[in-house]
Amino acid sequence: MKRIIILASTLILGLSxxxxxxxxxxxxxxxxxxxxxxxxxxxxxxxxxxxxSHKLHVKELGLPCESCHTAIFEMEAFKSxxxxxxxxxxxxxxxxxxxxxxxxxxxxxxxxCATCHVGVKGLERLKKKAQVLEKK
Amino acid sequence: MNWKxxxxxxxTEEQGCVPDETRREFLKIGxxxxxxxxxxxxxxxxxxxxxxxxxxxxxxxxxPYKPHYSMVFRVDRCIDxxxxxxxxxxxxxxxxxGWRTKIxxxxxxxxxxxxxxxxxxxCNHCNNPPCVRACPTQATYKDKQTGIVKMASYKCIGxxxxxxxxxxxxxxxxxxxxxIDKCDFCWESRLSKGMKNTACAxxxxxxxxxxxxxxxxxxxxxKIVHQMGKAVWVLKPETGAKPNVxxxxx
Numbered sequence: 167m168k169r170i171i172i173l174a175s176t177l178i179l180g181l182s183x184x185x186x187x188x189x190x191x192x193x194x195x196x197x198x199x200x201x202x203x204x205x206x207x208x209x210x211x212x213x214x215x216x217x218x219s220h221k222l223h224v225k226e227l228g229l230p231c232e233s234c235h236t237a238i239f240e241m242e243a244f245k246s247x248x249x250x251x252x253x254x255x256x257x258x259x260x261x262x263x264x265x266x267x268x269x270x271x272x273x274x275x276x277x278x279c280a281t282c283h284v285g286v287k288g289l290e291r292l293k294k295k296a297q298v299l300e301k302k
Numbered sequence: 303m304n305w306k307x308x309x310x311x312x313x314t315e316e317q318g319c320v321p322d323e324t325r326r327e328f329l330k331i332g333x334x335x336x337x338x339x340x341x342x343x344x345x346x347x348x349x350x351x352x353x354x355x356x357x358x359x360x361x362x363x364x365x366p367y368k369p370h371y372s373m374v375f376r377v378d379r380c381i382d383x384x385x386x387x388x389x390x391x392x393x394x395x396x397x398x399x400g401w402r403t404k405i406x407x408x409x410x411x412x413x414x415x416x417x418x419x420x421x422x423x424x425c426n427h428c429n430n431p432p433c434v435r436a437c438p439t440q441a442t443y444k445d446k447q448t449g450i451v452k453m454a455s456y457k458c459i460g461x462x463x464x465x466x467x468x469x470x471x472x473x474x475x476x477x478x479x480x481x482i483d484k485c486d487f488c489w490e491s492r493l494s495k496g497m498k499n500t501a502c503a504x505x506x507x508x509x510x511x512x513x514x515x516x517x518x519x520x521x522x523x524x525k526i527v528h529q530m531g532k533a534v535w536v537l538k539p540e541t542g543a544k545p546n547v548x549x550x551x552x
Binding site for chain 1: 384407416417
């Protein structure tokens with residue numbers, strides 16, 4: 167009976183899809199808080215340590231989900247990173263982040279590099295943060 | 303780490319023993335170098351030459367080395383992807399605990415807008431290198447032809463005097479070599495074999511690092527250092543080391 171309860175509860179937790187944090191080859195993702203509106207995603211390809219923050223874009227700037235999903239980005243984290251054209255040049259042509267980060271809607275993709283690029287140092291820092299959240 | 307703090311905490315042989323008067327003079331030079339008073343004084347940027355030379359052409363004749371190797375960082379482009387660091391490790395067999403180049407980070411949460419900046423550093427191949435003066439065995443020396451500050455590892459006794467003399471924290475003790483190791487602008491691994499670029503500059507995806515011959519008016523480093531539109535600066539000019547690594551933005 168005990169075993170069934172454990173099995174059932176893991177199934178329910180698994181199905182609910184609530185990911186607190188995850189560190190994989192592809193990158194790091196974690197949820198800052200429940201009202202953040204989504205995950206903090208740190209990409210590692212083609213360069214290490216590029217942060218997309220749902221907390222900033224959804225909670226703080228108040229952008230609705232539809233502004234990006236699913237026309238520009240699919241719901242699955244790191245899906246775009248698997249595309250070979252997930253590079254700065256595509257952003258300059260208005261793809262991915264460049265759809266808004268074009269100098270009109272939001273700051274242009276070829277400016278303020280270290281705003282989104284948190285680098286290897288940022289990646290390591292956020293990895294630690296994600297690990298702490300994982301343990302909770 | 304906040305690199306202002308980082309550099310402040312680094313001790314050099316000059317610091318603390320320079321009279322106030324002299325230091326003030328050095329700082330003035332610093333202001334000129336950072337472009338605050340660029341007009342007409344930009345020649346001072348070139349850490350090499352005697353003052354008072356009139357034109358860039360005359361200046362380049364006066365470079366003491368040929369080729370006069372130099373590196374310019376377009377520092378605002380740096381994203382700390384550390385491909386340069388990795389490329390350097392592989393090319394020059396730099397162990398995990400060591401470094402020939404590294405990226406410093408500065409975070410200022412009170413800054414307007416962008417709150418993070420990265421800054422790569424490596425050996426500045428100074429024209430007046432404090433490390434060379436500090437070395438008791440002449441294991442580290444200024445190459446007479448290229449100006450590269452090199453190591454003759456077999457002469458190194460591991461006293462680490464050069465490490466503490468270096469204003470740029472560009473040296474570490476290599477356990478395997480039992481000697482100090484440092485950036486040699488990839489002389490041993492690449493330039494001496496006919497290659498033209500350093501591994502770090504080649505690996506940089508953002509065009510931060512530009513390597514070349516400062517005495518060649520056609521080189522990119524020459525063009526950046528000898529222009530007046532954008533500020534060009536060196537780190538810690540007050541030490542009087544006259545570095546050959548320059549910083550700019552854009």
